[in-house]
Amino acid sequence: MLLGCIADDFTGATDLANNLTRGGMRTVQTVGVPSAPLADDVDAVVVALKSRTTSAAHAVAQSLAALRWLQQHGCQQFYFKYCSTFDSTPAGNIGPVTEALMAALNCDFTIACPAFPEAGRTIFKGYLFVGEVPLDESGMRNHPLTPMTDANLVRVLQAQMQGKVGLIDYVTVTRGTEAIRARIAALKAEGVKAAIVDVLNNDDLMRLGPALSDMPLVTAGSGVAIGLPHNFVASGALHPSNNATALTPASGFRAIVSGSCSVATNAQVAHFIQHGGAARAIDAIKLAAGEPEVQRVLAWAKPLLTKGAVLIYSTAAPADVQAIQAKLGVDNAGQLIEQALADIARGLVDAGVGQLVAAGGETSGAVVQALGINALRIGAQIDPGVPWTQSVGASNATPRITLALKSGNFGTEDFFTKAFRILS
Ligand code: ADP
Helix, strand or coil, rough: CCEEEECCCCHHHHHHHHHHHHHHCCCCEEECCCCCCCCCCEEEEECCCCCCCCHHHHHHHHHHHHHHHHHHCCEEEEEEECCCEEEEEEEEEEHHHHHEEEEEEEEEEEEEECCCCHHHHEEECCEECCCCCEEEHHHHHHCCCCCCCCEHHHHHCCCCCCCEEEECCCCHHHHHHHHHHHHHHHHHCCCCEEEEECCCCCCHHHHHHHHCCCCCEEEEEHHHHHCCHHHHCCCCCCCCCCCCCCCCCCCCCCEEECCCCHHHHHHHHHHHCCCCCEEEECHHHHHCCCHHHHHHHHHHHHHHHHCCEEEEEECCCCCHHHHHHHCCHHHHHHHHHHHHHHHHHHHHHHEEEEEEEEHHHHHHHHHHHHCCCCCEEEEEEEEECEEEEEEECCCCCCCCCCEEEECCCCCCCCCCHHHHHHHC
């Protein structure tokens, strides 16, 4: 194993694994810290945690446990993966986890770069853009758990870190790898511990990659991974695989569970419904009142499964989310809905669903846990950041499942139908 990665949520882990796979690294994503050794034919491991929105202390403890496992299994470089929209609050968890991993690795400098140009995430002068608008003008300002109200990432990260945060600006990045290395040396001399990196396109990521070859810890979104596999090829450690994305043919009924309330997912849900897809919303207020929503939804879904994909969603517009949060509390509403969607996913799989899309990072984490899946192999890409995956080492309780874990913000409007078309 060459590269050991720690991802703060499940869809983010898949997103990273997808980019590593595209770079020829045979990649396995594990659900939490693995309890058993993995197969030998693995170049990179992505340990998927659910630590984005837990307490900082919990996120640090989980991340350090993952690091220890990856170190014990021979990884040479480490990658802390967070969201391309830098999802966090002033309490963390990006800053605290970064500093804890740096201390454990005796690492005096790292980068922080959520850029992912293929998915429209770019950084200029330290400001993160989502498509055409700064982060704080994007739908992320209304995120149910981590609303992002400042696009200046130097400022956002500095609020979460004890050490000083700096910037590797775009002029430096365009000058190339040696200029980036020189800038890193200068920042280190100034006592800077972490630097945001400006990135506008994949060429920038390819210039950045070689400058990171000897950095023990990289912290980033998934985009930076585009430039990393080549370092291992150049050093002779990696012989890129050309069938890194091969999966067993998918089988079983088709379903989608969606707990993301992002702008992109709202559009995807609307598109699926407008095009005649079978869809049903879950009612958070009824759930909170202890009504059997899960059983009701499953009773609705089961007879429809033979006809095509069914969608079950809590996806809602910002005003509706706020109304539910005002009644139930933010955390309580989030957990209640995640658990319900996870129970529904479990019920659907028990009813014969073998091809499942989960929309939303936290939602996907809950679903994967409820299905008892320990590890996923990464398959073909559906949209940037979202590949099909397949459970490995499945138990009798959970047969092999072909799964797409979609981060809320990712995917084109027709994602739900396109995803299944790719499998047909
Ligand atoms: P994303 O990838 O878009 O961030 P997540 O699944 O990570 O999606 O986060 C969405 C959060 O919002 C989850 O905790 C989910 O349970 C919660 N949620 C989903 N639907 C609603 C709703 N209608 N009202 C309030 N909270 C909701």
